[in-house]
Amino acid sequence: MPVKGKKGMPEPTLRRLTHYLHLLTHLRKKGITGISSPKIALELNLDATQVKKDIQYTEIIGRPKTGFDVDELIDSIKLCLDWNTHQDAFLVGVGNLGKAMLSYDFYYRYGLNIVSGFDIDEQLIGTYMHNIEILNVDTLVDLAGKLNVEIGVITCPASSAQAAADLLVAGGIKGIWNFAPRNLKVPDDVIVENAQFSQSLALLTRRLSEKRGTAD
Amino acid sequence: MPVKGKKGMPEPTLRRLTHYLHLLTHLRKKGITGISSPKIALELNLDATQVKKDIQYTEIIGRPKTGFDVDELIDSIKLCLDWNTHQDAFLVGVGNLGKAMLSYDFYYRYGLNIVSGFDIDEQLIGTYMHNIEILNVDTLVDLAGKLNVEIGVITCPASSAQAAADLLVAGGIKGIWNFAPRNLKVPDDVIVENAQFSQSLALLTRRLSEKRGTAD
Numbered sequence: 001m002p003v004k005g006k007k008g009m010p011e012p013t014l015r016r017l018t019h020y021l022h023l024l025t026h027l028r029k030k031g032i033t034g035i036s037s038p039k040i041a042l043e044l045n046l047d048a049t050q051v052k053k054d055i056q057y058t059e060i061i062g063r064p065k066t067g068f069d070v071d072e073l074i075d076s077i078k079l080c081l082d083w084n085t086h087q088d089a090f091l092v093g094v095g096n097l098g099k100a101m102l103s104y105d106f107y108y109r110y111g112l113n114i115v116s117g118f119d120i121d122e123q124l125i126g127t128y129m130h131n132i133e134i135l136n137v138d139t140l141v142d143l144a145g146k147l148n149v150e151i152g153v154i155t156c157p158a159s160s161a162q163a164a165a166d167l168l169v170a171g172g173i174k175g176i177w178n179f180a181p182r183n184l185k186v187p188d189d190v191i192v193e194n195a196q197f198s199q200s201l202a203l204l205t206r207r208l209s210e211k212r213g214t215a216d
Numbered sequence: 217m218p219v220k221g222k223k224g225m226p227e228p229t230l231r232r233l234t235h236y237l238h239l240l241t242h243l244r245k246k247g248i249t250g251i252s253s254p255k256i257a258l259e260l261n262l263d264a265t266q267v268k269k270d271i272q273y274t275e276i277i278g279r280p281k282t283g284f285d286v287d288e289l290i291d292s293i294k295l296c297l298d299w300n301t302h303q304d305a306f307l308v309g310v311g312n313l314g315k316a317m318l319s320y321d322f323y324y325r326y327g328l329n330i331v332s333g334f335d336i337d338e339q340l341i342g343t344y345m346h347n348i349e350i351l352n353v354d355t356l357v358d359l360a361g362k363l364n365v366e367i368g369v370i371t372c373p374a375s376s377a378q379a380a381a382d383l384l385v386a387g388g389i390k391g392i393w394n395f396a397p398r399n400l401k402v403p404d405d406v407i408v409e410n411a412q413f414s415q416s417l418a419l420l421t422r423r424l425s426e427k428r429g430t431a432d
Contacts, residue, residue, distance in 0.1 A: 018415050022397045196234065198238070206230055
């Protein structure tokens with residue numbers, strides 16, 4: 001099925017679309033059925049023109065005066081992010097973060113279905129966490145190919161992250177969601193999205209220090 | 217102590233600085249002592265001019281031909297991000313993600329010292345996780361003021377995120393690192409950095425779908 005929205009959406013737009021989605025989901029729970037883009041901007045303390053432009057990327061059509069139907073806008077954003085269908089994923093590294101990720105309902109929220117966890121720890125292999133089986137990492141390449149899994153989540157330590165990436169690539173994975181604080185080398189046709197905590201922490205601590213007026 | 221680097225560093229630069237830091241830390245472990253910006257660009261598959269510009273923001277001075285001293289560049293980036301001194305933080309919501317965060321060595325890596333976790337669960341209150349005590353959320357406002365804590369980490373569910381933010385703000389916290397999928401309302405002088413998994417997942421799944429050629 002073709003994915004909705006214009007190609008080449010800028011990164012800030014994609015990030016903001018997730019904020020709109022969080023807001024809209026919250027509004028829907030409260031029984032609100034319609035919203036305009038200036039109202040979204042006001043709620044999220046963003047520029048109204050910016051919000052309007054972001055939403056135009058999704059190619060949804062608003063109604064004059066009333067704005068957007070909340071359900072329609074949620075669907076429209078999800079279609080853009082390819083969250084409307086489910087996508088299978090493997091997770092490598094079932095340490096503290098890996099365990100937390102397996103407990104998180106990515107499937108319900110974003111369509112990401114973590115089908116198996118992989119580790120080298122004999123104590124973990126064969127166990128289940130939140131109904132997801134933990135398998136020996138030796139079986140990853142074979143299984144990824146058989147199940148046609150396209151997304152790999154790396155939650156292992158930095159020291160084994162490249163080895164995990166190599167296995168995922170050998171298994172035919174097309175996209176890696178990398179939480180390990182290590183830059184990965186992968187073939188050109190594999191997409192890596194670095195999701196380390198350090199990125200957002202850098203934004204927070206830098207802004208705090210600039211605000212304290214201690215930055216030059 | 218004044219923080220290094222020019223004011224108003226762009227968000228993409230700050231994000232990339234963390235990638236450089238991961239690479240440099242890795243190189244240092246391997247015994248490498250010097251690196252040039254074109255080499256960093258090559259290693260990370262980035263544009264060399266971009267890397268050069270990012271590094272100039274840190275105001276480090278390179279040496280002709282040899283480039284940068286790895287240790288100095290690491291220090292220079294850490295100074296920019298305010299990761300060279302330690303900063304105390306409170307964490308609210310000791311569920312799966314909260315537990316994983318408490319186990320993570322933010323202090324060693326980024327100078328962030330999580331001094332206490334807070335929850336409403338009687339079973340958790342009074343216990344220790346990775347040497348960090350879990351306290352009753354009722355004590356947060358008082359303690360934050362007494363300890364002069366400036367950073368709050370929100371890892372509770374979306375439904376209680378705003379209440380957690382309100383407590384942190386009442387306790388005088390200046391910056392919130394928000395992992396809950398909910399947009400927070402805070403006074404203008406409080407900085408919120410949204411670190412939800414959904415942001416990076418959106419980038420990954422959108423890029424994958426564009427690459428599959430299924431986007432319009």
